[in-house]
Amino acid sequence: MIDPAEKERLERLEARIRxxxxxxxxNTEKGHMDxxxxxxxxxxxxxxxxxxGLGIGFGIGYTVDLWLGTMPIFLVLFILLGFAAGVRVMMRSAAEVQRQQMAEQAAKDDERD
Known part of the structure; x- marks a missing residue:
């Protein structure tokens, strides 16, 4: 038979676990939403x-073409350069986010240990 004091202690422990x-x-649901x-x-x-990047390239190319009187040449060139610059900035942002996620994961792993 279980002692009443022991039974009460087990009930308190079960309540804490719940x-x-x-x-x-x-916390898991909140983290998922965040x-x-x-x-x-x-x-x-x-x-x-x-x-x-595309918009800035378009603006510069269109302005240069109007200024020089050569309509599609610089427009196309600067749109392509703007696209390349936009992709480069996107890749830099993705690398930054990846570094942050790796640092957060490392911190979580350290907490578990």
């Missing part, structure tokens, strides 16, 4: 960077 599991589930929004923000950031 509370910790609920807190862990709540990750979802951060991924969406990253995608929009990359789209904006690419469109900005």
């Amino acid at each position: 509370a910790l599991k609920k807190a862990e589930v709540a 990750e979802h929004y951060s991924q969406a923000q990253l995608a929009w950031r990359m789209v904006v960077e690419l469109v900005a």
